Structure formats: structure tokens, C-alpha cells
Amino acid sequence: MSAPSPAGEARALPSLLRDVNHALENLAFPLALPASADARAATHAARAQLDDYILPRLASLDAPLVAVVGGSTGAGKSTLVNALVGRPVSATGAVRPTTRRPLLLHHPDDAAWFDDTRVLPSLGRVRLAGDEPERAADGAPSATAGSPHPATAPGADTLLLRPTATLPSGLALLDAPDVDSIADENRRLAGQLLAAADLWLFVTTANRYADAVPWKLLAEAGRRDVLVAIVLDRVPPGVEEEIRSDLLTLLTAENLGHAPIFVIPELPLGSGRMLPAAAVEPITRWLQALAADADGRRDIARRTVQGAMRALADRVDAIAEAAGQEQAAGDELRAAVDGAYRDALQNVLAATEDGRLLRGEVLARWQDFVGTGEFMRGLESRIGRARDRVSAFFTGRPAPAATVADAIGSGLQTVVVEQAARADEATRRRWRADTAGRVLLGDLAPWRAEEVSAEVAREIRAWQEDLLQLVQAEGADKRFTARMLSFGVNAIAVALMVVVFASTGGLTGGEVGIAGASAIAGQKLLEAVFGDDAVRRLTATARDNLSTRAEGLFRREREPFDLRLEPVSRQTPAETLRVLARQLRTALPAGQRTATGDDA
Numbered sequence: 001m002s003a004p005s006p007a008g009e010a011r012a013l014p015s016l017l018r019d020v021n022h023a024l025e026n027l028a029f030p031l032a033l034p035a036s037a038d039a040r041a042a043t044h045a046a047r048a049q050l051d052d053y054i055l056p057r058l059a060s061l062d063a064p065l066v067a068v069v070g071g072s073t074g075a076g077k078s079t080l081v082n083a084l085v086g087r088p089v090s091a092t093g094a095v096r097p098t099t100r101r102p103l104l105l106h107h108p109d110d111a112a113w114f115d116d117t118r119v120l121p122s123l124g125r126v127r128l129a130g131d132e133p134e135r136a137a138d139g140a141p142s143a144t145a146g147s148p149h150p151a152t153a154p155g156a157d158t159l160l161l162r163p164t165a166t167l168p169s170g171l172a173l174l175d176a177p178d179v180d181s182i183a184d185e186n187r188r189l190a191g192q193l194l195a196a197a198d199l200w201l202f203v204t205t206a207n208r209y210a211d212a213v214p215w216k217l218l219a220e221a222g223r224r225d226v227l228v229a230i231v232l233d234r235v236p237p238g239v240e241e242e243i244r245s246d247l248l249t250l251l252t253a254e255n256l257g258h259a260p261i262f263v264i265p266e267l268p269l270g271s272g273r274m275l276p277a278a279a280v281e282p283i284t285r286w287l288q289a290l291a292a293d294a295d296g297r298r299d300i301a302r303r304t305v306q307g308a309m310r311a312l313a314d315r316v317d318a319i320a321e322a323a324g325q326e327q328a329a330g331d332e333l334r335a336a337v338d339g340a341y342r343d344a345l346q347n348v349l350a351a352t353e354d355g356r357l358l359r360g361e362v363l364a365r366w367q368d369f370v371g372t373g374e375f376m377r378g379l380e381s382r383i384g385r386a387r388d389r390v391s392a393f394f395t396g397r398p399a400p401a402a403t404v405a406d407a408i409g410s411g412l413q414t415v416v417v418e419q420a421a422r423a424d425e426a427t428r429r430r431w432r433a434d435t436a437g438r439v440l441l442g443d444l445a446p447w448r449a450e451e452v453s454a455e456v457a458r459e460i461r462a463w464q465e466d467l468l469q470l471v472q473a474e475g476a477d478k479r480f481t482a483r484m485l486s487f488g489v490n491a492i493a494v495a496l497m498v499v500v501f502a503s504t505g506g507l508t509g510g511e512v513g514i515a516g517a518s519a520i521a522g523q524k525l526l527e528a529v530f531g532d533d534a535v536r537r538l539t540a541t542a543r544d545n546l547s548t549r550a551e552g553l554f555r556r557e558r559e560p561f562d563l564r565l566e567p568v569s570r571q572t573p574a575e576t577l578r579v580l581a582r583q584l585r586t587a588l589p590a591g592q593r594t595a596t597g598d599d600a
Contacts, residue, residue: 013587020580021050023572030567031326032439039322046315052196056118057305061298064110064170068193071203072214073178076233080203081175083275084284086166090175101158102193106172108163120196123159168291180213198304199227206235209247222255225307227300230259234266313584316577324574330565333437336430337561341554344419348550351415352501408497409460416456420557427561440564459549466545467493495526500542
């Protein structure tokens with residue numbers, strides 16, 4: 001079998017990335033584990049980079065490069081942007097943060113690339129006129145006539161678009177908020193924009209170039225193999241070489257030793273708070289050279305997207321580790337629920353099989369109903385004669401069958417409610433001992449004794465009605481009609497209940513003999529009507545029906561716990577994420593294996 005062609009692999013790549021996106025979409029990390037909060041943030045960032053950069057860039061490698069101008073508070077980003085454009089287009093000033101909304105500057109011929117949501121689809125669009133200044137305040141800039149984007153009051157999640165003829169075609173500048181802004185939303189947006197960039201123009205100053213926050217982002221750029229240029233702003237006279245040397249050492253440690261370093265000396269600003277054009281001329285020439293080389297731009301885009309995919313694979317692996325921890329924690333909490341309610345069901349079924357339900361009031365009511373002594377001796381004689389005696393007994397006794405059914409129902413209800421309470425308490429006790437479980441229990445309502453007892457009573461009555469229908473269905477044959485009428489359907493159903501619970505385990509002393517004799521009475525009655533095989537079948541069916549109803553009741557009882565674990569159950573399995581990470585790493589083994597617009 002021949003190996004797949006590079007073009008075939010390229011066409012398959014967007015499908016793989018959509019699979020990754022879907023897998024990440026199905027992650028919520030609902031448990032309060034140490035790694036969960038970071039995993040949620042990493043998942044959000046990974047999905048944002050897929051939507052904002054990787055997928056759109058793979059679909060259009062020929063689109064203009066997006067160079068994000070980023071850096072620390074007060075580093076001079078907006079001042080640099082204005083100098084590169086040649087006029088004030090981005091707000092500057094002493095109030096921090098100055099840049100509240102991202103501003104994307106592009107050549108007028110490139111407008112079509114940015115009007116739609118090809119890049120940064122989560123951000124709204126407001127198109128500015130070419131000569132309209134950005135406002136540092138929260139007022140809304142007006143929209144260009146005929147623009148598809150109406151004038152609004154844009155928030156931080158709005159991308160301002162401005163055509164600028166002084167920028168070269170093929171390159172856009174994106175003025176981003178401060179990476180260390182005091183506003184959380186600004187920091188988040190700055191990270192999102194940097195992740196969606198083809199190259200970074202990172203601005204710092206002589207006295208802040210070693211700050212921790214920028215270097216965390218620069219380290220990420222090194223891991224992603226992003227093209228980075230460093231602008232060292234406001235450098236005092238006489239310290240340029242010293243700072244440049246130290247900065248280069250720091251960059252080399254982060255795999256960024258190849259990054260060009262542009263130095264802007266400490267200079268007074270001219271009118272309009274503008275830097276002299278000569279101060280930024282080396283940066284301007286570098287950007288123009290990038291824009292002029294179509295093949296070079298495509299190579300930069302390809303290299304950056306490949307680096308983004310490698311970084312995405314690492315991030316997915318880290319997310320998979322956190323997902324695995326949540327799976328394990330969820331499995332432990334679910335096992336506690338399973339064990340508690342499994343024990344509850346087994347205890348209820350054991351109580352229906354070991355004779356415990358024939359003690360006390362049930363036993364007394366049954367004795368009142370069928371009697372002992374002569375009646376029992378009569379049942380031990382020939383079946384036909386026994387049937388006559390039983391018929392006479394049932395038609396002559398004042399105690400109705402309902403009293404026995406009520407006593408059985410009451411005893412069974414007590415057992416089921418007790419086991420439901422124990423299961424609930426056992427589950428809560430186990431969850432309270434676990435950090436994640438304790439958080440999940442936070443808003444869970446307390447156990448509802450009266451509601452549960454009423455529901456159990458309804459289920460038991462329904463089961464007893466099942467038995468009546470079972471007896472009626474079995475006696476529908478004309479051969480049984482006379483016998484059914486002579487004994488009564490209710491009496492036969494009660495006898496069947498007694499036989500269902502007729503083992504002697506759990507009884508003591510005289511109860512054993514009485515219960516055993518009572519069970520024989522019920523057995524003989526049923527055999528007199530239906531025969532041996534039918535009695536065995538009826539008894540098995542009645543027990544199965546009771547077990548099914550008990551299972552359903554405990555399943556409903558555990559639902560509040562199961563619902564709290566459902567988000568964990570719905571999450572993408574950790575192993576699926578690991579497989580996708582491996583596929584990402586092997587999807588682009590060589591530089592040429594990247595989708596073009598046609599392939600995507």
C-alpha cells in the first residue's frame with residue numbers, strides 16, 4: 001500500500017484540527033481538583049488559537065501577515081505604531097491602560113482579508129475611516145459609510161479596523177493591550193491576540209526588559225517558533241550595548257537568539273507625541289522587506305502555524321493529564337454511589353428472600369387470614385378436599401385479604417426506606433471526605449424522608465397490583481376460572497406474596513414453624529389453583545417484578561449524585577486527547593506538508 005501524498009495529508013489536516021476543536025469543546029473540568037482551573041484556562045486558550053489563527057491561517061497562507069505589537073504597560077507600543085504609520089492613529093498618553101481596544105492597521109488593498117471573521121472570529125468588527133483617530137475613552141468611533149459593521153459602542157472584545165496607505169500591502173499591524181495590564185480582560189485579550197499573530201513586535205524598555213510577565217509570553221513564542229522582533233525603547237545614552245548583550249543572553253535561553261533587536265534611544269516626542277521617523281527607520285525597513293517577499297511571507301506563516309500546532313499538541317497533552325485526573329476522581333465518586341446503592345438493593349432483595357418480612361404483624365395477619373391447626377391438616381390431605389376446605393374458609397372468614405397485603409406492604413416499605421436512607425448517608429459521607437465531592441455536595445438538598453417514603457409506598461402498591469394482574473392473566477384459561485372464583489383473586493394474590501417471601505432465614509424460635517406452615521398454606525393454595533409449574537413461574541415473575549421496581553426506585557434515588565457527575569461523564573476521555581496530540585505531532589513532519597487555500 002502506497003504512502004499518503006503530502007497533498008492528501010494536507011487535505012486531512014483541517015479535519016484533524018476540527019476533531020481537536022470538538023474534543024476540547026467537550027471539556028468543562030467541573031471538579032474542584034488542583035489542576036482543573038488551569039486546565040479550563042488552557043482549554044479555552046487552545047480553542048481560541050485554533051479558531052483565531054491555526055484554522056484560518058491554514059486556509060489562506062497568502063493572506064497578509066499579522067504582526068502584533070505587544071509588550072508591558074507604558075512600554076510605548078502605541079507610540080511605536082504611530083511612528084511606523086507616520087501619523088497619530090493609536091491613542092497615547094499617561095493614563096493606563098492606554099490601549100483599551102485592539103486596533104488593526106492594514107493597507108487599503110488588504111481590507112477584504114479582515115472585513116469578515118477569517119481571523120479572530122470571536123471579536124466584533126468596527127471599521128474606521130482612514131483619517132479617524134482612535135479614542136482612548138469609551139466613546140464609539142463612527143463607522144465608514146457603507147461599512148458592513150454599524151457604529152456601536154465597542155467594548156474590549158471589538159476589533160477596530162483602519163486602512164492605512166503608509167503600511168505596505170501584505171502586512172498588518174495589530175496594536176494590542178498591555179500584557180501586564182491591571183485589567184484582567186486586557187491581559188486575556190493581549191494573550192489571545194499574540195496567539196493569533198504570525199509575528200510579534202515585542203516592545204519593552206531599558207529598565208523593564210527583564211520583567212517576568214513579558215518573558216513568560218516570550219518563552220511561549222520560543223516554544224512555538226514564532227518570528228519575534230524586540231524593540232528596546234527609551235534606552236539612555238551609554239547603556240545600549242550593555243543592555244543589548246544581556247537581552248540577547250535572555251533571548252538565547254528561550255530559543256529566541258535569532259530575534260532582531262531594535263533600539264530606540266530616549267528621545268523627546270515631537271508634535272502629536274510622535275517619535276522622529278529616523279528613530280524607527282530600521283524597523284520600518286525590516287517590515288517592508290517582509291511584506292515585499294511573497295514567498296517569504298508564506299514561509300513565515302507556514303513556520304508559525306507549524307509551531308502553533310506543536311505547541312497545541314503539548315497543550316492538549318497537558319489538558320489530557322488534567323482530564324485523566326478528573327476521570328479518576330469522578331470514577332471514585334461514582335464508585336461510592338454504585339457501592340452504596342448496590343448494597344441497598346441487595347439488602348432489600350435479601351429481606352424479601354430470607355423470611356424477615358413474614359415476622360411480626362405480617363405473620364399475625366396471615367394467621368388470622370388462613371388459620372392453623374385443622375386448616376393446615378386439611379391442606380396436607382388430598383388436593384380436591386383441601387380446595388373445598390380453603391374455599392369454605394375464605395368465604396366464611398371476616399378478615400379480608402387486604403389486611404395481609406397492607407401488612408406486607410408496610411413491612412416492605414420500612415425495609416426499602418431504611419436502605420435508601422443508608423445509601424444516601426453512605427454516599428454523602430464518602431463524598432464529604434473528598435475535596436471534589438465536598439464541592440459537588442455544596443447545593444445538594446438534604447435527603448427527603450417523607451417524599452421517599454411516599455414514593456416507596458406507591459411502588460409497593462404498584463407491585464401488588466402487578467401481582468393481581470399476574471394472577472388474573474394466569475387464571476384467564478377456562479380451566480382455572482372456577483377455582484379462581486372459589487378462592488378469590490385477592491386471596492390468591494396474597495398467597496403469592498407470602499410464597500415470594502417464604503424462606504425461613506432470619507426468623508427465630510416459634511416464628512420459623514409458624515412462617516413455614518403459613519408458607520405451606522400459601523403454596524398449597526396456589527398449587528390447588530394453578531399446579532406446581534405455574535406456581536414456580538408465578539413466584540419467579542413476582543420476584544423479578546419486585547427486583548425491577550426496587551432497582552428503578554434506587555436509580556431515581558441516586559440521580560442527584562449522578563447528575564453532579566454527568567459533566568465528568570460527558571467529557572472527552574483523556575486517552576482520546578492523547579491520541580489527538582500524537583496525531584498533531586505527526587500531521588506536519590516536513591515544512592512542505594501544510595494546506596494551501598485550495599487544499600483546505
